[in-house]
Amino acid sequence: MIVKAQHSADGGQDAIDLEHFLPYRLSRLTNTVSNAIAALYRDRFGLSIPDWRVLAVLARFPGSSAQDLVSRTRMDKVAVSRSVARLVERGMVNRATDEKDRRLSRLALSAEGRSVYARIVPMARDCEAALLANLEPQQREALDRLLILLQAAADELDGTNEK
Amino acid sequence: MIVKAQHSADGGQDAIDLEHFLPYRLSRLTNTVSNAIAALYRDRFGLSIPDWRVLAVLARFPGSSAQDLVSRTRMDKVAVSRSVARLVERGMVNRATDEKDRRLSRLALSAEGRSVYARIVPMARDCEAALLANLEPQQREALDRLLILLQAAADELDGTNEK
């Protein structure tokens, strides 16, 4: 049984309805999308979303270091370290120490990694296509612009609160 | 040092650039927003985002049961149970067993809870306003429509993969 809405003591104009609260809506949307995709990768290939991100970057930028992965995926460096370890372990990624600077690893997909990646790409594309299926071309452009603006505002917000 | 983009063996037209991949962009945006907000609530009031969501729903729907909270916040029932326990513990929420059905709890904000809530609402509004600050009114409407469409598509996607 769902309780009916009620106004708070002072009239309710200062209450917030989660359903219309932008951060909540974004969070809900992202969670739904991520869960659907995560299930897909996990069931078919035993990969997590972080794993997939690492593969995607290495497919495009072979020879990246872990630090490159951090900046390109915005993942935590610990998460990158662990994903890479898993993928090396499973033979999808090759790691070689850079000869010039022995602190960094040069990472790249193995043949196996490329093969897995090639099989995932269509699934990822299909997911994206399904999300966008009901949008007109101009709505897609609008979405693109909005996401850019929102991300910029969010970065601003994050930076402001920081210190 | 950032490695330059390279094409994969088969020409690269089947590679995915994370920066333009919608699920990744959504995830990134949501994480930025959530982290900024979480820091705000945590620093000022020691509340997590789940806690805040419970407060928000109880402010608007006093007398909700835990189950009502689950459907209104889309949180996991375990998360709801834990948030409620914390909030009761801290004196922000009152719990009473329903007399008609002794399985359910009737939850409501205490005076303290209302007071905390009243102080958080302006912060939440400010965050939302900051996000939307650079959007024209018609862009905000477009955003609203897009979020509805995307959420519907995401629900569809989720339901399809499910079984």
Place this chain on the structure above:
DNA sequence: TCCAGATGGTTGCAAATGAAACTATAGCCT
């Protein structure tokens, strides 16, 4: 050359999260 500080990356630990098992109560069907 050698030391101090910076950078790349991993490990350890503690908190957050989620699935599944469990307890308690209710409602239905005979």
Place this chain on the structure above:
DNA sequence: AGGCTATAGTTTCATTTGCAACCATCTGGA
């Protein structure tokens, strides 16, 4: 009434996550 099934909510346990401490290597300056 008795028992079966469903629902509300909590607890337990395994996994994930993130910070901070850590080790290794490099770089620049005395």
